[in-house]
Amino acid sequence: MPELPEVETVVRGLQAALPGKRILDLRLGKTDFIEDPAALAQQLPGSRITSVRRYGKFIIVDLESANRNPPELSLLIHLGMTGQMVTCSPEVPSPPHTHLFFALDDGRELRYTDIRRFGSIRILTDVARKMLLGGLGVDPLEATQEEFVAKLHARRARIKALLLDQHVLRGIGNIYTDESLWRARIHPARLGANLKHQELRRLYHAVRDVLTEAIRLRGSSISDYVDSAGRPGGYQQRHRVYQREGKGCFRCGKPIHRAIVNGRSSYFCPSCQPAPRLRGRRRRSLPGRSLAYERCRSSSNK
DNA sequence: CTTACGGCCTGGGTGC
DNA sequence: TGCACCCAGGCCGTAA
Numbered sequence: 001m002p003e004l005p006e007v008e009t010v011v012r013g014l015q016a017a018l019p020g021k022r023i024l025d026l027r028l029g030k031t032d033f034i035e036d037p038a039a040l041a042q043q044l045p046g047s048r049i050t051s052v053r054r055y056g057k058f059i060i061v062d063l064e065s066a067n068r069n070p071p072e073l074s075l076l077i078h079l080g081m082t083g084q085m086v087t088c089s090p091e092v093p094s095p096p097h098t099h100l101f102f103a104l105d106d107g108r109e110l111r112y113t114d115i116r117r118f119g120s121i122r123i124l125t126d127v128a129r130k131m132l133l134g135g136l137g138v139d140p141l142e143a144t145q146e147e148f149v150a151k152l153h154a155r156r157a158r159i160k161a162l163l164l165d166q167h168v169l170r171g172i173g174n175i176y177t178d179e180s181l182w183r184a185r186i187h188p189a190r191l192g193a194n195l196k197h198q199e200l201r202r203l204y205h206a207v208r209d210v211l212t213e214a215i216r217l218r219g220s221s222i223s224d225y226v227d228s229a230g231r232p233g234g235y236q237q238r239h240r241v242y243q244r245e246g247k248g249c250f251r252c253g254k255p256i257h258r259a260i261v262n263g264r265s266s267y268f269c270p271s272c273q274p275a276p277r278l279r280g281r282r283r284r285s286l287p288g289r290s291l292a293y294e295r296c297r298s299s300s301n302k
Numbered sequence: 303c304t305t306a307c308g309g310c311c312t313g314g315g316t317g318c
Numbered sequence: 319t320g321c322a323c324c325c326a327g328g329c330c331g332t333a334a
Contacts, residue, residue: 081327116312157305
C-alpha cells in the first residue's frame with residue numbers, strides 16, 4: 001500500500017536511475033486502467049527523462065522530446081494499492097500482472113506491475129498536471145506547525161478522515177494515519193475542531209516522526225510493496241498498531257482494538273487513545289448513558 | 303459549503 | 319477440489 005514513505009522511496013530510486021535516459025520503446029499489457037494508452041504509445045518513445053519527483057502519493061516523471069511541441073510533458077503515476085515501478089534487466093522474468101514495459105537506452109527496462117490495477121498512469125502537459133494536482137493539500141513534511149494546527153482545528157470532521165483527505169494533507173494513507181494517531185495518543189474518531197492545540201502539536205510531530213522514520217526504513221511492505229529495485233521496505237516491523245488487533249499496546253500493554261472509522265479499518269489503543277464522548281445533541285433520555293464509543297465496537301458492517 | 307457514507311474497481315486469501 | 323465471500327485504498331457521487 002504505497003503511501004508517502006513508499007512513494008518517496010520509489011522516487012528516490014528512480015531519480016537515481018532514470019534522469020538522462022531515453023525511452024526507446026513502450027510495450028503494453030492490459031491497459032483498461034490507463035485513461036489513454038494510445039497517448040502513451042505515441043508520446044513516450046523518443047522521450048528523454050529529465051527528473052523524477054513525488055507529489056503526495058503521485059510519481060511525476062518529467063520528459064522532454066526535441067521533436068514534439070510542447071517539448072515538455074510528464075508522466076503522472078499513482079500506484080494505487082498494488083502498483084510497483086521497478087527497473088531491471090530485460091532478462092529478468094517479469095512478475096505476473098506487469099502491464100507496462102519501458103525499454104531504456106541503457107539496455108535496462110522500467111516496468112509497471114499492478115495486481116489490482118487500482119493505479120493510474122497518464123501523460124500530461126504542465127498545465128494539465130497542475131490542474132489535476134492543484135487541489136491537493138500541503139505535504140505533511142513541508143507544512144509548518146502553525147499551518148498544520150490551523151488547518152485541522154478548522155474542521156469538524158473526524159481526525160482520521162482529515163489525515164486521510166488528500167485535499168487537506170497530501171500523501172498520508174491508512175497505515176500512517178493510525179501509526180501517527182497512536183503516537184500522538186489521539187483517538188481516530190475525535191473531531192479536528194475538538195482537539196486541543198497541544199494535541200494538534202503532538203500530532204504534527206507524530207506525523208513527521210512516523211513518516212521520517214518510515215522513509216528511513218524504506219517504507220512498509222505489507223503485501224505487495226517493493227521499491228524501484230524490487231526490494232521490500234522495513235517499517236512494517238516498527239508498526240505499533242496497524243494490523244495488531246488483540247496484541248499488546250507498546251505503551252500500556254492493553255490489547256489494540258480495530259474499529260471501522262470513516263469506512264476504514266482503524267487500529268488504536270483504547271486506553272492510550274481515549275474515545276470521544278458520543279456525538280452532540282443526542283435524544284435527551286438515553287437509557288443509561290453509554291460513554292463507550294459505540295462505533296468502535298468492531299463488527300457492525302457499515 | 304461541509305460531512306458521512308456507500309459503491310466501485312480487482313484479485314488474493316480464507317474458510318467452508 | 320472448488321467456490322463464495324471478505325477485504326484492501328482511493329476516489330467519486332449522492333444525500334443530508
